[in-house]
Amino acid sequence: MRYFVTIAYEPTVWSDASEEVQKTYHQAHLAFHDAVEQRAQLISGEALAGPETATTMRHVDGKPVLTDGPFAESAEIVGGFYLIEAANLDVMTSLCELLPSAYSLEIRPVIQIDGFDQN
Amino acid sequence: MQRAVEEAFRDQWGRLLALLVARYRRLDLAEDGLADAFEAAARHWAVDGPPDNPGAWLLTAARRRILDRLRAEAVAARKEPMLVVDESLRQEVQSTMADPGGLLSDERLRLVLLCAHPSLAPESASALSLRLVLGVPTAEVARLFLVSEATMAARLTRAKRKLAATGVPFAMAGGTALADRLEVVAAVIYLAFTTGYAPSTGEDLLRVETAGEAIRLARVVRDLAGSQPVIDALLALMLLQHSRRNARVSANRIVLLPDQDRSRWQHDEIVEALGLLEPHLAVEPSGAGRAYFLQALIAAEHAVAPTAGETHWERIEAHYEALEAHTQSPVVRLNRAVAAAELKGPDAGLALLEGLEEQLPRNHRLYAVRGELLDRAGDPAAAVAAYQIAIELCTNDAERSYLTERVASIS
Numbered sequence: 383m384r385y386f387v388t389i390a391y392e393p394t395v396w397s398d399a400s401e402e403v404q405k406t407y408h409q410a411h412l413a414f415h416d417a418v419e420q421r422a423q424l425i426s427g428e429a430l431a432g433p434e435t436a437t438t439m440r441h442v443d444g445k446p447v448l449t450d451g452p453f454a455e456s457a458e459i460v461g462g463f464y465l466i467e468a469a470n471l472d473v474m475t476s477l478c479e480l481l482p483s484a485y486s487l488e489i490r491p492v493i494q495i496d497g498f499d500q501n
Numbered sequence: 502m503q504r505a506v507e508e509a510f511r512d513q514w515g516r517l518l519a520l521l522v523a524r525y526r527r528l529d530l531a532e533d534g535l536a537d538a539f540e541a542a543a544r545h546w547a548v549d550g551p552p553d554n555p556g557a558w559l560l561t562a563a564r565r566r567i568l569d570r571l572r573a574e575a576v577a578a579r580k581e582p583m584l585v586v587d588e589s590l591r592q593e594v595q596s597t598m599a600d601p602g603g604l605l606s607d608e609r610l611r612l613v614l615l616c617a618h619p620s621l622a623p624e625s626a627s628a629l630s631l632r633l634v635l636g637v638p639t640a641e642v643a644r645l646f647l648v649s650e651a652t653m654a655a656r657l658t659r660a661k662r663k664l665a666a667t668g669v670p671f672a673m674a675g676g677t678a679l680a681d682r683l684e685v686v687a688a689v690i691y692l693a694f695t696t697g698y699a700p701s702t703g704e705d706l707l708r709v710e711t712a713g714e715a716i717r718l719a720r721v722v723r724d725l726a727g728s729q730p731v732i733d734a735l736l737a738l739m740l741l742q743h744s745r746r747n748a749r750v751s752a753n754r755i756v757l758l759p760d761q762d763r764s765r766w767q768h769d770e771i772v773e774a775l776g777l778l779e780p781h782l783a784v785e786p787s788g789a790g791r792a793y794f795l796q797a798l799i800a801a802e803h804a805v806a807p808t809a810g811e812t813h814w815e816r817i818e819a820h821y822e823a824l825e826a827h828t829q830s831p832v833v834r835l836n837r838a839v840a841a842a843e844l845k846g847p848d849a850g851l852a853l854l855e856g857l858e859e860q861l862p863r864n865h866r867l868y869a870v871r872g873e874l875l876d877r878a879g880d881p882a883a884a885v886a887a888y889q890i891a892i893e894l895c896t897n898d899a900e901r902s903y904l905t906e907r908v909a910s911i912s
Contacts, residue, residue: 383585383668470585470670471620476678491667496580 384425384467384492385474390458393433395484407482414480418466421473427464458486465492505551506543513556514539514636515721519608521563522615522671523594526583528661530567532633538562560598582665584615587672609634610725611671614682617689618669625660626685627693631714632657634721645711646696683726684789687735690719691793694739709746716743731790733777738793740774741800743767755899759809771804795824814844831860835867838874847878865894869904881911 399407418424436452452460468474471489478487514535521531538559552558574581594608616630628646631637637645643653663669674682694715719736726732748761756762778797786794799820806812821837824830834853842850851874854867861867868891876884888908895901 385668468668469587470668470672472670472672472674474668489667493666 422468534567730786734793737774738797
């Protein structure tokens with residue numbers, strides 16, 4: 383199955399982290415990548431710029447309207463994602479255990495939409 | 502004839518369901534197909550007599566229903582997500598089905614781990630385990646959890662869909678992963694058990710039934726996973742609490758532990774519980790198992806005391822102290838205060854209650870205990886005041902009438 387993992391954390395987790403702590407975060411990601419290579423397949427994964435760079439588009443009265451900032455204000459911010467092919471949820475969660483413990487991770491399967499097959 | 506069906510149901514439901522799930526990878530189909538097969542068995546066996554191999558008969562009947570259903574679905578082009586089942590198990594199941602006498606070693610444990618998967622909400626996992634592992638009918642599960650059948654059916658359907666849609670595998674966990682998962686299984690079982698003892702306004706008889714089902718589930722898990730500290734401790738704790746069921750209520754009124762007729766306790770269950778605890782006394786369980794273990798030791802002290810007056814309160818207080826250190830729970834502190842009062846007098850108990858109101862603001866038991874201890878300490882006015890608050894906060898009819906009588910006896 384293919385899983386989309388949303389990475390979220392308190393804004394201060396990165397900004398207030400010492401160089402030392404940031405290094406442990408990098409190491410955790412490297413360990414995660416190594417394990418994914420062995421036990422699953424990395425489709426893609428990126429880190430995102432901060433929520434202050436977000437632009438949200440909604441349609442109001444049929445017209446697109448842009449607003450500054452993310453969908454919703456919340457204590458945690460989305461900081462990145464992974465898209466991973468793994469055999470099942472237990473494999474996926476055991477891989478995710480390698481990522482920094484300061485993260486909240488939302489793990490969701492990806493689905494095929496009928497009639498929307500680009501291949 | 503009905504007995505043959507009941508026996509087959511008790512002995513075979515979980516195993517057959519696990520086989521069907523492994524083969525067809527659809528919880529809903531496996532469940533419906535097997536339920537239909539048991540209905541058919543009740544009709545046919547009454548006329549023709551039970552078959553030589555009831556398990557094989559039921560498996561064949563269930564598979565026929567499932568294949569019919571799959572054919573009908575193909576026409577309707579329905580798409581249900583299928584469970585993740587690894588290839589080796591599917592092949593193993595194929596040959597087991599060809600020769601149903603053969604047994605897979607762990608297919609039922611896979612079913613237990615699936616139903617009690619940590620990705621499900623505990624109350625859903627609890628209901629699903631009763632339904633799928635034990636085969637308790639949905640209407641019955643709904644009754645036990647005090648919700649309507651429609652609500653329970655919807656909850657079970659959502660849980661089954663989630664397991665398939667999120668790729669929770671029908672698989673064994675090994676080593677430390679198994680120990681971790683059994684902690685979740687234990688929590689799921691204990692939730693079913695305490696639903697039975699929750700101080701709601703429900704009928705007491707119902708609580709006894711729910712507790713009985715939870716114990717049955719724990720026994721199944723113990724049979725499958727072997728002696729595991731967390732499961733042994735949990736089963737012992739539940740047996741000890743359950744053993745007092747016939748002495749707990751008399752003429753619709755609650756009978757407190759010291760006043761219970763000890764000859765009405767189920768002594769076979771007490772003996773069984775003590776036997777479960779014994780092997781773990783040398784190396785006490787850690788982690789989640791420790792809380793069940795310490796609570797079971799406390800219940801065991803009550804269970805072995807010939808009379809209330811001969812209770813070993815010093816051991817009970819020590820167990821509560823260890824339990825409080827382990828859980829940091831204010832409810833444990835409250836119970837510890839009761840034990841301390843028995844051991845050292847009411848003032849020792851009252852001292853331990855200091856400051857608990859902040860942590861337990863709506864807890865009627867806190868005020869009931871304080872009232873009791875104040876009365877024993879010779880302060881009836883303060884005792885009545887505490888009891889009045891307890892009566893205001895109490896939602897259980899039987900308990901409230903007990904508290905009202907206590908106030909009347911003081912003043």
